[in-house]
Amino acid sequence: MDEKLIEKMLGQTLRQYGRHVEIDPISPHEKQLLKQALTEKRLKEPAEDLHAHIEDVIYDYVTNQGLFS
Numbered sequence: 001m002d003e004k005l006i007e008k009m010l011g012q013t014l015r016q017y018g019r020h021v022e023i024d025p026i027s028p029h030e031k032q033l034l035k036q037a038l039t040e041k042r043l044k045e046p047a048e049d050l051h052a053h054i055e056d057v058i059y060d061y062v063t064n065q066g067l068f069s
Helices: 003-016 028-044 050-062
Strands: none
Touching: 003 028, 003 050, 028 050
16 A cells, blocks of 8 residues: 555545644654554454545544554
């Protein structure tokens, strides 16, 4: 999977929650956690759409749930 595309999609979804990654970038540690959570989500629910997985991961991130608590 194209890593740049994933990062762009994560950034766009974060923007929906008011975080502009161009102004307030994601740290390397945060990127690693987000990608790890996305990978785990995709393994658990392989039939689900990538966009839905990203939405779920970002929601967990901004609400401090799952890996982010």
